[in-house]
Amino acid sequence: SPVTSPRTITLSETLSSSSKIAISPLKSPSKPVQTVTVGGPQFKTIFPLSTSSNVQQIQVPGSRFHYVRLVTATTGSSTGQAGSHCTNSSMTAKPMVVNTAQVRMSVPIIPAQTMKQVVPKPLTSSGQLLTTQTQQRLIMPATPLPQIQPNLTNLPPGTVLAPGSGNMGYAVLPAHYVTQLQQSAYVTLASSSGFPNPTGIQTQARLPLNGLSTSDAASRPRKPCNCNKSQCLKLYCDCFANGEFCQNCNCTNCFNNLEHETERAKAIKACLDRNPEAFKPKIGKGKEGESDRRHSKGCNCKRSGCLKNYCECYEAKIMCSSTCKCVGCKNFEESPERKTLMHLADAAEVRVQQQTAAKTKLSSQISDLFTRTTPSITSGGGRMPFTFVTKEVAEATCECLLEQAEQAELIQQPQATAERMILEEFGRCLMRIISSAGKTDCPSINC
């Protein structure tokens, strides 16, 4: 929209009475001059997505979602002058970190007439550009937006909102989708919709290791999937079910990535058609141990007794509840089988910890031994003692010992004395080796 005249967008389907969002352009990435007004409370432009001038991020405090708006102007006087201050170098800058503890989920918003559903544009090896001629801006609400929050936060990921009187459509994506984009290695988002790229600016986003945001990765390392037939576009695929891209997975023919944006969007829609809550967490958000932490649908186990990881309740370390339809359930508080399992699990965990501690201690001792026995290491020599006991040294030592044995035999010494003589010679050999090791780095030591 023009710099001087805020553009008004009507969100007729998601907002009630206060449904006007006025967007004024941002002149500089470092100067938050863009303001979005939603029924009084204001979004403040924080800064533009470093990777693209067409993405705005909207934070709704307390919401499980964070929102991204792809802003497109329809005229030549749009804010598309982003290129004037968005250089290639800025595109490769680290994406913004906006209170990441709260950023959860995003709603990318794009021009409805150009896309039906909003997901980041696919990557291409040619490094094409994401999107439109216009600017993308990250915006955050200065105050909570109760009037829209219930609507947006209740939307399942992948939901596509039809445009209202404005020219924008909206989609809700799983949280990981955006955090992936924000927090991992850069990848290039490229347009597949034929938007021109007058500036040559690349839009990049970050995909996290293993498909997790940084914070999540620390607490919940995701296992790579091994899907073969589902293209990772069905809920069989854990990555897809969790709203994550496949990354570092072992899947074949994977479509759960930016390169298959269209198929992925269709798959998300299909899942949501079948079950609008398909992407919502199955386990309640209550703290561990609290009664509200339960499986939303309950399990249907028949043969596992709900005491194996086949059972989603057991896997989530929660008891089965009245919502479960399991047969022969043993996953309840007083179950002796469950208690036994828990004790075994605890014992196993203790063993693992002990083993880890033992390994750590051993490593430490070896390291310490290395340090103490090789004083030359600090003075530049730095070789372990055994490196001095080369094959030649060993052979020479053995010759010395044999010679001593022959001497003892020659003078007809009793066996005990002969053994003693040999041992003494061995001691002298050792002393010579040690002495030589301490004096020189020369690898060849002769007895």
Next chain:
DNA sequence: GAGTTTGAAACT
């Protein structure tokens, strides 16, 4: 590592 079991998801 191959084969089997299991139960959720998908399909009919």
Next chain:
DNA sequence: CAGTTTCAAACTC
């Protein structure tokens, strides 16, 4: 909605 099939993870050997 119930029954069946498909699928990938969990599990066993």
